[in-house]
Amino acid sequence: MKNQQLHERRSKVIAQGMGALYPLYVEKAENAHVWDVDGNKYIDFAAGIAVTNTGHSHPRITEAVKAQIENFSHTCAMVTPYESFVELAEKLTELAPGDTEKKAIFLTTGAEAVENAVKVARAHTGRSGVIAFKGGFHGRTNMTMGLTGKVAPYKAGFGPFPNEIFHAPYPNAFHGISTQDSLQALEDLFACDIEPSRVAAIIFEPVQGEGGFYQAPKDFAEAVRALCDKHGILLIADEIQTGFARTGKMFATEHIGIEPDMMTMAKGIAGGFPISAVVGKAHVMDSALPGGLGGTYAGSPLGCIAGLEVLKIIEEEQLCAKAQGIGEVVNARMTALQKQVPAIGEIRTIGAMMAIEFTDPQTQQPLQDVTKAVIAKAQENGLILLSCGVKANVIRLLPPLTIESEVLAEGLDKLEAIILDVAK
Ligand SMILES: Cc1ncc(COP(=O)(O)O)c(C=O)c1O
Incomplete structure (x- = not known):
């Protein structure tokens, strides 16, 4: 009732x-x-x-967040930060796949993480184009809607979207799209829509989430990595749905053995407390001017403290x-x-x-x-x-x-x- x-x-x-x-x-x-x-x-x-x-209401997360609230709930990490903000960045930069030195930024939602990864890619490369995949989902803000490759309900009626976004088919054996088909489509984009020297980033989900849980084949991921290296394009792995042990590894990118230039993280990062992150190669992440990235609630102390507990739980359990x-x-x-x-x-x-x-x-x-x-x-x-x-x-x-x-x-x-x- x-x-x-x-x-x-x-x-x-x-x-x-x-x-x-x-x-x-x-x-x-x-x-x-x-x-x-x-x-x-x-x-x-x-x-x-x-x-x-x-799990819901994991006692360790609940206790840590309660203790945090008793101390303080918000100061804005960009004004007067706190230890958990630094410590979570230390842990995530260490956990992110690959040997290159990493840096992080924190935001509040998944879409914001994707937005900021694109901002960093554009600042670093001085280029504007972004390639995403059909069937991909990256969020509900204007840029992330543009990147999303599924019309209803995410894009229907909401245009126009930012320009310089292009979509290629994501490999999908069940629906007859091979790695070769997808790679050919990327080459076709370079021939018909945008020259590679104007592409800042290619963004992909290592396993498409909203699109239907299709995993990127290893040979596809390796070929896209090589394509990015060849043309100076940054590779962004959107791990917002796949991260934090969900796929049997800390990050799904580990299944395909490549090092992306940036990764977006959210959802499982803090067991339900709103925080997201972009973790990427340090020289890439440092491309934006001080103050150009972040937000009032970005890296909230509740999210950071919960995130630290999540990492401990993933390891210990x-x-x-x-x-x-x-x-x-x-x-x-x-x-x-x-x-x-x-x-x-x-x-x-x-x-x-x-x-x-x-x-x-x-x-x-x-x-x-x-x-x-x-x-x-x-x-x-x-x-x-x-x-x-x-x-x-x-x-x-x-x-x-x-x-x-x-x-x-x-x-x-x-x-x-x-x-x-x-x-x-
Ligand atoms: C892969 C992926 N990227 C981005 C997002 C957007 O995250 P949020 O809803 O927190 O903005 C989602 C949410 O489902 C997602 O699965």
Whole structure:
């Protein structure tokens, strides 16, 4: 009842553009469980969109943030900074893949991190062009909408977007786009749209998130790295959804063995406290004038202190290995289910970044309705699920990496029953 009342109140005062997947209002959340205001209990396979990798309300994060609030909650790191701001930068610059000396900046949201990475790339190269990928998602601000390669709902009605942005196809074996096709498309952009000497950066997600959980093949990443080196273009890895142990490594770039010039980080960085970062090669990161990067809340003390706890938890609770284990369990269960449900076109698990794509077995057309029905049935079955995919036909599973194995199994029982119900 309370859920319904709140939903009615919400509809009156919140603009519809700020969508709500579930009419479910949260009272409490703990590790992989969420309780709503009507006392219903859910297993959370969304983790606030890959944010609470360390579980809801991890006691260590809660304690650290409480202690921080008792000391101070804000001074602005650009005015009078604090130790946690420096320490988190020290830790992240050390963890970022590659041997080159690194520096960091902190922001508040993922989109802001991407915006700032592009600013740094332009300041460093003196060039304006940026190449992104079809199916990519980089945020909802003007520049990041421009970079995003998915129209509805992210770009529809919101143009014009900044100019000098170009999109190439992202390799996607399931949909017949090879590494070679993508590389050829980049060469075509250089021939038809913008000369490489005017391109500041190529930005890519090592695993496309909103686009449908497709992983960049190693040979593609290596070829793009080489292309960037050849033309003096900076390579930006957007690790906002993939970072912080989600894919079984601290960063997904580690699967493909390249060193990007800059990485964007957010979401899992601080277990739910709003902070984001750009970490990159020191000589690149130092290209902007003092005061040109940052923001009032950038590198908030609450985010920094939470971020430091997240890093300790990832190491001590071995969350990279746990992510790997979760992926294996889910892959085995869903592969068995696929034998009974031909509408499951593909199962992709990169650690605990896991997706089920629904396609018509005869025509290979995307099955949006099945995906919608699975999402709709989840709530009544006590499960929180997300969809994704350019064609909106993918269910993505992003449980906290701290999920207990019996809770994961129970969540998968529910998911299997729902899929059998709507898709068999
Ligand atoms: C890869 C990627 N980049 C950027 C963003 C934008 O982050 P935010 O919503 O915090 O602005 C997201 C959010 O989903 C993302 O997945």
